[in-house]
Amino acid sequence: MLRAAASVLMLLGFYVIALIQAALVLALVVWIAVEGHLGAGIKLGFPLLVAVGATFVGLWRAIRTRPEPLHGxxxxxxxxxxxxxxxxxxATEVGTRTPDEIRLVPEVNAAVSEDTRLLGLIGGRRRLYLGMPLLQALSVDQLRSVVAHELGHYSGQHTRLGAVAYRGRLAIGHTIGRIGPWNPVGWTFRGYARLYLLVDNAASRRQELDADRASVRVAGPDVAVSALRELPIIDAAWDFYFGRYVSWGWEAGYAPDDFFGGFGQLVKARHEELAKLRDDEPEEHRSRWDTHPSNAERIAVMRTAPRTARPVDGRPAAMLVPSIATAGFALQQAVVDVGNRQVLPWPQFTAAAATANLQRNADRVFRSLGRLTGVADPGLGTLFDLVAAGRLGELAAEFHPDATRKEAAAKFAGPMDLLFTLAAIRSGVAYWRHSWTGPVTLTDAAGAELDFAPIAALAVSPDTLEEARAALAAAGIRVEAAAIVERRATASGSDVVGAMANLKIDGLHTDLVLLDRGLVFVPGPKSTDNGKDRLRALLRSGPVEELATRFRFLPYEEIAAATVTKRTPVRAELRTHDGATVTLEERWTGEQLGESRDALLGVLDRIAERSVV
Known part of the structure; x- marks a missing residue:
């Protein structure tokens, strides 16, 4: 209960500091007024009183806010x-009451919560959260260790403190967020907030070690260590699963019909790869600001516990749920919002995602081809005409700016291979084969892998172009099957790399969002206040591809040249392929998230280098 007492006392400390500062500000105003400068006193004291008032607002909101149960x-x-x-x-072994509810959640995590009253003095409904990925990847023994750790938080009465700690952190966030960086009142509260977090985080780390003791006592040190070491491996596998299998199809407008079952299949198929990761000792460097001790520290403590013989249950933890597949489908219905995406079985999902990604990359080539040739609807046939005319180097130079046109034309065999693959897919002579053990592969109807690289090498030269045409025809590939679909570049699948507030774009007040595929210009206010808050709210308002449709979007591929006339603050001029000019001017009062200015200069420098070649 020490953490609860500390949290309550330090929450009260916020009120005490606020009252003291309010009294000091009022005394300052009165003194200045007595000296005959009432207007100056009010002008000086008003913003300080507003900052103090923000503290009471933040504390009041924090006290009334309750943490919501995890969705699952x-x-x-x-x-x-x-x-x-x-x-x-x-629960009996740990010496605590059984949770009232078990809830599966879509995370690589396990947790407990308790609905308490009177700042944790009176207990309430208990919930145990188990991540579906843990059930799919852990053994029964390892899951016992994880659950024992979580129940250890109950036996140590740590969950009684959850609401207090949550509200304390919320109070800090509300208070600091409402006070400007240059308000002297905020300096005191920021210092106090640092002290609060140091105390609370240190208590949290002690609680984790205390819960580990329950895990070791129930499961034994060897199992407890193996479970703890397994969690980052499962986390890495989960990230790999999303990045390699889910995200590209999701961004293209598709969703797998068995969202969680796919991860279970991946874990089984890549068992040997995951086993190799287990051989590495964890290397973590934690600080006093972390809420958990490092895994290395926790493992070292676990290994000091005495070893006793225990029965081994190495069955997959998924066996504890009679139909884990049905549970996965139900969890998907509960927590995954597919929107208007087309839901497909995994083989079809992978094929649709691969084709959409292929078409997107092909469209990038076709748009450049259209700008160069003036053809409204360019396709592979248009490209062959350019090769026959000996002009491929003009197009290829855009994709290989460091090479001569002759060298760039030879290197264009890579994009040509991509276009041939698209033509083969659209012609119905090539198919995508899904695999949980490796990348998607291109095959013919009989399942044999296909490779169009040799034909692509022939197609980049006027001398061997007809030979490439004949090879494509013999394979049943129609040249006209590969054509442009997306005539205008979009931000679909983009990632945010930076954001800057209070710029001027073509003389207008603008906030700028940097994507990895282009720039989004958002009309901004003349006021330079709260720029960072405005940017954060903008990025939270929806997916970046929606921002690019709501506001002006300038893809990098449409920028023909960039000239940076000043680097601090940034002054630049962009010229698009259609001859338009965009002026960019950073203001001294501008704000940025992270190192966005450096990211912007990096983009501009790359465009400038590309345009020189």
Whole structure:
């Protein structure tokens, strides 16, 4: 209960500091007024009183706010009797009350919560959250260790403090967020906030070590260590799964029909790869600001515990839920919003995603081809005409700016291979093969892998172009099948690399969002206040591709040249392929998120280098 007492006292400390500062500000105003400068006193004291008032507002909101339960799938005892039996048994061993609810969540995590009253003095409904990926990747023994750790938070009465700690951190956020960086009142509160976090985080780290003792006592040190070491491996596998299998199709407008089942299949298929990761000792460097000790520190403490013989249960933890597949589907329905995306089985999802990605890359080539040739709807046939005319180097130079035109034409065999693959897919003679053990592969109808690189090497030269045409025809590939679809570049699939407030674009007040595919210009106010808050709110308002449709979007591929006339603050002129000019002017009062200015200069420098060649 020490953390609860500390949290309550330090929350009260916010009020005390606020009252003291309010009294000092009022005394200052009165003194200045007595000296005959009432107007100056009010002008000086008003912003200080506003900052003090922000503290009371933040504290009031924090006290009234309750943490919401994690969104997930409630598992009733009759749905998974063996899982509930395990949890009830562990609760008895740990010496605590069984949770009232078990909820599956879409995260590589396990957690507990408790609805308490009177600042944690009176307990309430308990929830145990289990990440579906943990059930799919851990053994029963390892899951026992993880659950025992979480139940250890109950036996140590750590969850009684959850609401207090949550509200304390919320109070800090509300208070600091409402006070400007240059207001002297804020300096005191920021210092106090640092002290609060130091105290609270240190208590949190002690609680984690305390919960680890429950895990070791129930599961044994070897199992506890293996479970703790397994969590970052599962986390890495989950990130890999999203990045390699889910995200590209999701961004293209598709969704897999078995979102969580796919991860389970990946874990089984890549078992040997994951095993190799287990051989590496964790290397972490934690600081006093972290809420958890490093895994290395936790493992070192675990290994000091005495070893006793225990029965081994190496079964997959998924066996604790009678139908993990059904649970996965139900969880997907509960937590995954597919929107208007087309839901497909995994093989079709992968094929649709690969084709969409292929078309997007091809469209990038076709748009440049259209600008060069003036053809409204360019395709592979248009490109062959350019090769026959001996002009491929003009197009290829845009994609290989460091090479001569002759060298660039030879290097264009790579993009040509991509276009041939698209033509083969659209012609119905090539297919994508899904795999959980490796990347998607291109095959013919019989399942044999296809490679168009040799034909692409022939197609980049006028001398061997007809030979390439004949090879494509013999393979049943129609040249006209590869054509442009997306005539205007979009921000679909883009990532945010930076954001800057209070610029002038073509003389107008503008906020700038830097994407990895272009620039988004958002009309901004004349006022330079709260620029960072405005940028954060903008980025939270929706997906970046939606921002690019709501506001002016300038893709990098449409910028023909960039001239940086000043680097601090940034002054630049952009010239697009259609002859338009965009002027960019950073203001001294501008604000940025992270190192956005450096990111912008990097983009401008690359465009400038490309335009020189």
């Amino acid at each position: 799938l409630i598992v009733a005892p009759h749905d998974a009797p063996e899982l509930w039996g395990l949890v009830q048994h562990l």
